[in-house]
Each structure stands twice: as structure tokens, then as C-alpha cells.
Amino acid sequence: MKHLLLRLEPVIWLLFGLGIMVGTMLMTAWIAVVGLGAPMGLIPADALAFERAHALGSTLIGRVVLAALIALPLWKGAHHTRHISIDMGNADRDGLVAPLLYLIAIAGSVLGIAAVVRL
Amino acid sequence: MARAAHPDAMKPKTPGRTRTAPPMAPGEFPFAGRYRAYTLFDWTGIIYLLLGFVALRVVWALGDGESAWLAVQGQLENPLYLAFHLLSLVSVIFVGVRFFRLFPKAQPARIGPLKPPPQLVIHVALYAAWIGVAGGLALVLAGGIF
Secondary structure (H helix, E strand, O other): OHHHHHHHHHHHHHHHHHHHHHHHHHHHHHHHHHHHHOOOOOOOHHHHOHHHHHHHHOOHHHHHHHHHHHHHHHHHHHHHHHHHHHHHHHHHHHHHHHHHHHHHHHHHHHHHHHHHHOO | OOOOOOOOOOOOOOOOOOOOOOOOOOOOOOOOOOHHHHHHHHHHHHHHHHHHHHHHHHHHHHHHOHHHHHHHHHHOOOHHHHHHHHHHHHHHHHHHHHHHHHHHHOOOOOEOOEOOOOHHHHHHHHHHHHHHHHHHHHHHHOOOOO
């Protein structure tokens, strides 16, 4: 397993780096509007009305942005959570923790792609 | 005139055992001094994992139809969700500021014949991209444009 993880390291680091950079850029807006602005009534009520949200999300650009918004933060999260585990003295369990976290990221990414495909 | 000494002239016949000190965490680790920001940066990973799954839930509801969409919008008004998103916004800004400060310093001196632009230029470009992407997406989502 350790050998496989080392072979996949460039791919994992690419997704992790994209998760920090692109994920952070997209998530800033998502949290501000969808997570805080709309629930607190700070933005117009019809901005996230179903018809408008669905029309925006089902365009090609909308699907790509939403897929990136879901999948990339998962990879940043999985890789950094792995490093919390290592830094807290669980390096000997990394062969179990790392695959588990990356499998969670893979599952979430696949579901994210499915979520945007079915829009 | 003396000859140069043989490089292995003083080498013992049998190599000695290499002794290494047992690994120890630095005294300030994990939450004191310079390790505080490092550790918090790692801990934002858990927030990002949760954020990804919350976004998945919201987008999935959008695909399920209007009633599911309205239901998830109502759930996001729960104070627990609001507190989580407030903490998430602080985390995302912390990650952005820290990573975009580190990124220019981590560039290689050369990539083939090319040199990377000055660190200040990279730093400003990253902030411009962040403001542009986040501002643009926020405007679209909030109904400011389109």
C-alpha cells in the first residue's frame, strides 16, 4: 500500500494543490452567498430560486464549477487530515489512514460528478 | 615532498554502528509559537472535507427538484450550519492568505531556460485571481449578473 501511495503521490499532490488554490477561490464565494448570505437574507430571495439556480448549474460552465467546488476541497481536506494524523504520532498507521481518507475523497468526487451530471 | 593521504587511510576496518537520537516533537509543537499557524493550516483540512460534502448535498438537492432544493435551503438556515459556514469562511480566508504567501517562495529558481516572475508579481497575481474568481462567482450566485 505504501508503494502504491508513493507512486500516486504526484496525482495526489496535484489534486491537493488544486484543492487549496481553486477550492479556496471558489469556496470563498460559495460560503459567502450560499452558506451565509442566502440563509441570513442578505441577498435577494430570487437569486437562489430553484429555476435560476438550476439554469445556472446545468450549463457546461456551471457543471464544471460545481464539480470543482465539490471535489477539490475534498482532496485538500483528505491530504491535510492525513498529515494531522502523521503529526500527532500516527505515522505507523499511515498505511491504513491515508487510503481511507483518499477513498473518501474519491467517493465524494465521483458523487460530485454524478450530482452535476444529473442536473 | 609528501604524497596526498589516501582518503580511506583513517577508516576503521569494520564500520561502527550509526547511532541516531529518537525522534522527538519540538517543544512548541503543536499549538505554541510558529507551530500554531502550521497546525491550524492542517486542521482546516477537516473543514474542507466537511465543506465538500455540504456542497455535494446542496448540489444533489438541486438535481432532486424544487421541493428538495427548498428543503435544503431551509436546513442551511439552522444556526449550526450558519456557525459552521462562519468558521469555514474564516478558515478559507486563512488558508488563502497563508498559501498565497508561501506559494511565491516555493517556486524553483529556474524551469528550464525560464525564470519565474518576481515573488511580488506572483503574490499580486494570486490575489487578483482570488478576488476576480470569488467576486465574479459571488456576483453570479447573488444575482448581480446573469
